[in-house]
Amino acid sequence: MIVEMGRQGQQKKRMANIEALRLVAMMMVVSLHYLGKGGLLGRLDGPLSVKDHAAWLLESFSIVAVNVYVLISGYFLVETKFRIKRVITLVLQILFYSCLLPVMLILTGQLSFGELTLYDIWQCIFPVQMKQYWFMSAYVLLFLFMPLLNAAVHAVKKEQLQAVIALLLCVESFGKTVIPARLALDSEGYDALWFMTVYLIAAYIRLYGIPFLEKRNRAAACYVLSCLGIYGLVMLIRGLFLVTGRFEDFMTSPVAYNHLLTIWAAVTLFYAFRNWEFGKKESGLSAFVCRITPYSLGVYLLHEQLYVRYEWPIWLGAKQCSSVGSLLWHWALAILVVMASGLTVDFFRSILFRGAGRLFAGGRLESALQRLDARINGEKV
Secondary structure: OOOOOOOOOOHHHOOHHHHHHHHHHHHHHHHHHHHHHOOOOOOOOOOOOHHHHHHHHHHHHHOOHHHHHHHHHHHHHOOOOOOHHHHHHHHHHHHHHHHHHHHHHHHOOOOOHHHOOHHHHHHHHOOOOOOOOHHHHHHHHHHHHHHHHHHHHHHOOHHHHHHHHHHHHHHHHHHHHHOOOOOOOOOOOOOHHHHHHHHHHHHHHHHOOOHHHOOHHHHHHHHHHHHHHHHHHHHHHHHHHHHHOOOHHHOOHHHOOOOHHHHHHHHHHHHHHHOOOOOOOOOHHHHHHHHHHHHHHHHHHHHOOOOOOOOHHHHOOHHHOOOHHHHHHHHHHHHHHHHHHHHHHHHHHHHHHHHHHHHHOOOHHHHHHHHHHHHHOOOOO
């Protein structure tokens, strides 16, 4: 989920194909949450219906979402100077959602203030430190390490970067992919270390590329085959469990962010969109995509807010999915409603932020931040 990178003056620089990928990835995020928090993923230790298999297929094709977002970040930010203002804006954006929604729920009578514990209040006030949004906590840490990562990437040779990425994948991915047990070190990609690994992969793609994936159709085929492989591997391990009674903790390993198949699927999907001609010729659709994608982070922050994350799947019919047809209908409707709601709310949030930002433009605070940026970027103060 890329930080808003200065909307004014940057719209012309946006790549419509990558912006389209950003929207697709956010749809996948909503899909993952609808399936998981809506209780639509059938238990792997019991019988599965056709609807359950369809849900697991959707899960397998959506699991690349988080890795794709970090790949997009790394691809662009590796050639970008660090700006502390982006971090501050990002944290304020998180606070907008973590604090505003509880207040609105209290005012509308949906939540009683007396129900809030001190821990709940801390989660709202310090969402990054308290991991109200695990993704944002990991992403903010990644962003703070960005100056060091960028300096290292540009200082080392291609072969050195390859070796570092390979070593990180050995620790983060290879072991959990092949060892049929839950490893204590394995966080399943829910941490900043995995984000840094994906960031370095994106930096490598930006600087050197992966020739094998340059053909768009080949990259798209690899994505489809990888996702089918994820689904097939889940079902294979499930079958082994049902026969032997073992490998229970290993069944969902393929649908983890740091599984080798998952990161490979994310890279191939990124390449499929990267080499797409969408947006090369200006059109109303590409302009519209570039116009709305800066608000895509708001989709995540809205529907994953602490007090609604388990409620909205029920509101949008998760409990009514009794067949493959109803599953696909409610799934598609949920994605559409959540995307539209999140983009709309964040559009108005951005207007509010831009107005507030003008109050500090050219002041002492902005000058102090610019001096800090220069120091971090190794420039003369």
